Amino acid sequence: MRGVDKNDVPSVTVPRLALYLRKLRELRARGVERVSSKDLAEMIDLNAAQIRKDFSYFGEFGTRGVGYEVPVLVDEITRCLGLDHTWNVVIVGAGLLGTALARYRGFTEQGFRLVGMFDSSASVIGARFGTGEDSRVRSVHELDEFCRRERVDIAMITVPAGEAENTVRRLGAAGVKAILNFAPLKVHAPEGVLVRQVDLSSELMSLSFYLDKEQE
Amino acid sequence: MRGVDKNDVPSVTVPRLALYLRKLRELRARGVERVSSKDLAEMIDLNAAQIRKDFSYFGEFGTRGVGYEVPVLVDEITRCLGLDHTWNVVIVGAGLLGTALARYRGFTEQGFRLVGMFDSSASVIGARFGTGEDSRVRSVHELDEFCRRERVDIAMITVPAGEAENTVRRLGAAGVKAILNFAPLKVHAPEGVLVRQVDLSSELMSLSFYLDKEQE
DNA sequence: GAATGTGAATTTATTCACAGCA
DNA sequence: TGCTGTGAATAAATTCACATTC
Numbered sequence: 001m002r003g004v005d006k007n008d009v010p011s012v013t014v015p016r017l018a019l020y021l022r023k024l025r026e027l028r029a030r031g032v033e034r035v036s037s038k039d040l041a042e043m044i045d046l047n048a049a050q051i052r053k054d055f056s057y058f059g060e061f062g063t064r065g066v067g068y069e070v071p072v073l074v075d076e077i078t079r080c081l082g083l084d085h086t087w088n089v090v091i092v093g094a095g096l097l098g099t100a101l102a103r104y105r106g107f108t109e110q111g112f113r114l115v116g117m118f119d120s121s122a123s124v125i126g127a128r129f130g131t132g133e134d135s136r137v138r139s140v141h142e143l144d145e146f147c148r149r150e151r152v153d154i155a156m157i158t159v160p161a162g163e164a165e166n167t168v169r170r171l172g173a174a175g176v177k178a179i180l181n182f183a184p185l186k187v188h189a190p191e192g193v194l195v196r197q198v199d200l201s202s203e204l205m206s207l208s209f210y211l212d213k214e215q216e
Numbered sequence: 217m218r219g220v221d222k223n224d225v226p227s228v229t230v231p232r233l234a235l236y237l238r239k240l241r242e243l244r245a246r247g248v249e250r251v252s253s254k255d256l257a258e259m260i261d262l263n264a265a266q267i268r269k270d271f272s273y274f275g276e277f278g279t280r281g282v283g284y285e286v287p288v289l290v291d292e293i294t295r296c297l298g299l300d301h302t303w304n305v306v307i308v309g310a311g312l313l314g315t316a317l318a319r320y321r322g323f324t325e326q327g328f329r330l331v332g333m334f335d336s337s338a339s340v341i342g343a344r345f346g347t348g349e350d351s352r353v354r355s356v357h358e359l360d361e362f363c364r365r366e367r368v369d370i371a372m373i374t375v376p377a378g379e380a381e382n383t384v385r386r387l388g389a390a391g392v393k394a395i396l397n398f399a400p401l402k403v404h405a406p407e408g409v410l411v412r413q414v415d416l417s418s419e420l421m422s423l424s425f426y427l428d429k430e431q432e
Numbered sequence: 433g434a435a436t437g438t439g440a441a442t443t444t445a446t447t448c449a450c451a452g453c454a
Numbered sequence: 455t456g457c458t459g460t461g462a463a464t465a466a467a468t469t470c471a472c473a474t475t476c
Contacts, residue, residue, distance in 0.1 A: 006425070010445065014425050018418040019402065026401070036457060044402055049447055049460090056459060064453045064458040081421045082428025089420075096316035103312055106400055106417050111424075154423055178423040184322055185238065186260055194426050196419055201322050202234040203414055204305075205297045207370055207394040208327075209222070209230050210410050212298025226467065252435060265438090265469055272437060280436040280475040436475080443468070453458080 004058050004080075013054045014081075019044060020051065021077045028070045036067035083111045088150055090176075092167055093158035094119035094129065094137045097182060101156055102129045115150050118143050120163075140167075147174035156180040168195065220296075225273045230297075232270055235260060237293045244286045252283035299327045304366055306392075308383055309374035310335035310345065310353045313398060317372055318345045331366050334359050336379075356383075363390035372396045384411065 023044055027035060041048035055061050058080045062068040078084055089112050091098045102117060117129045120140045127137045138146065146152070155171045157164060157179060164183035171179055172190030179195045181187055189195040239260055243251060257264035271277050274296045278284040294300050305328050307314045318333055333345045336356045343353045354362065362368070371387045373380060373395060380399035387395060388406030395411045397403055405411040 006428075012445070014422050015418055017425070018415070018421040021421070022401065022417075038457080045404075047447060049449090050445090052459060053446080060459070062458055065456045066454065067457065080425070082424040083421060087424060087427070096312065096319055100312035100316045101416070104416060107420075110417055110421065112420055153427060154420070178427050180419055180423065185242070186235065188261075194423060196423060198414070198416070198419055199234070200317070200320060200414070201238075201326055202231055203396055203412055204323075204328055204370070205234040205237070205299060205326065206230045207396065207410060207412060208298040208303060209233070209296070211303070211369060211394050212222075228467070254435080263469060265471090266467090268435090268437060269468080276437070278436055281434045282476065283435065434476090438473090441470070444466080446465070448463070451460090454456090
C-alpha cells in the first residue's frame, strides 16, 4: 500500500474491511454505482463515522458532498486487504470439514488458490478434491517438501486436536506464513507465523452465555 | 448467575471464558489440581491480570497466595457460560459443511444437543445424520413446526447465501433465540434473536492483510 | 512469601461534531 | 447543500501496581 503503515491500522478495522468488501461487491453486482457512508452504515448496522475512519487509514476514497463510487471502493479495499494477488493455500486434514472447506466457493473468487490437500489416512489419500488431475489428496509425508516447492502461503488445518501442534510446527518450518486453525485448541504460533483460531464451540458457548442472560 | 448482571460483563470477556474453559478442562484431564493466573496466562499467551479481571465479573473463584482449584474453576466457568444445562440445536442445510458440523464432537460434550437437521433438497431428506432412528434429515417445510414443538434454542445455518435471510426470519418467528450463521453474508437479526456470523472468507482476508504487511 | 482481586493509569476503539470541499 | 475526512471527546478494554488475604 502506497505509504500506509499497516501497524497504524487498528486490528478491529481489518475484519470490518472484509465486511465492507462483501457488501460492496453485492452492491456492485446489483449495479449500484454510488454509496454514502450513511447508506452503508445502515446496511451493515454500524456507525457511519466508523466506516469513514476505517477508510481513512488507507487514503481518501470518496468525494465530499457526493459519497463513494462503488467500483472504486471495491478496488481500493481489495488492495488494502492484499487481495489483489494470489495466495497459495493448502488444507491439512481431508475429513468432512476439510472437504467442506475445499468445496467452498468464494474462495478462488477472492484470490485464494487451493493447491494441495493432505491427510495421514490411507483411505483418503489419492481421493479427488477438485477438478484438475493433480487435485488429489496427498500423504502428510509430502507436506513439508510440497509447501516449500509450491511456495505455499496459507494453510488451513482441520486435523484432530492431538496433531494440530505438530502440524503447525511443520508448516512453520516449511515456510508457511499464515495458518487458519480449525482444531479445537489454541496452538502455539512458531516465530514469524501468523496463526488464527476458528473455533466453533467457542461461538456456541458465547451464544449460550447471552441466551442464559435473557432468561434472568 | 447469583447476582451477576451480565450487562456489566465486557463483550470481549465472553469468548475468553470459552478459551479458559477449554484449557482448564485439558488441565483437569491431565490431573492438574491447581493453577495460578500467571500459569494460565503463559499457557494461552495472555496477561495474567486480564484473566483475574475476567473472573472478577462473576465472583471470587481463587484463593490469595495459592491460586485456583482447577475443578472448581471449570465448574464456575461452565455456569458463567450457561453450559450447566442443555441447549437444543438444529442445523439448517445438510450440505458438506452442515454434515461436518453434525459430526462435530465436543458438541454434545458441552451440553449442546443436536435434535434436528433440515434441508430443501429431496436427495438428502431422509438421510441419517446421527445414531438414533429419528436422526434423519427433514424437509425444511417441517422447520417452523419442529422448532416450536421441540423448543429449539439455537440454530446453525449452512444454507446458500440467497436463502439465509429467509431462513433466519422463519427461525425467529418459530421462537429460536440464537443463530450461528455460516452463510457468507451478514443477515438481519429479527427482534429478540441473537445472530452471530462465522465467516471463513473474512478470516482468510485478515490473514491476507497481515501477510501483505510482512512483505513490505 | 505468594498470588488474588481491584482501583487507577494507560492504551485502544468508537462516536461526536464540524471544518472543508464538491 | 450534502457528505467526506478528521481532530477532539467519549467509551471500552487492557495493563499496572499494590493492598489484601492465605
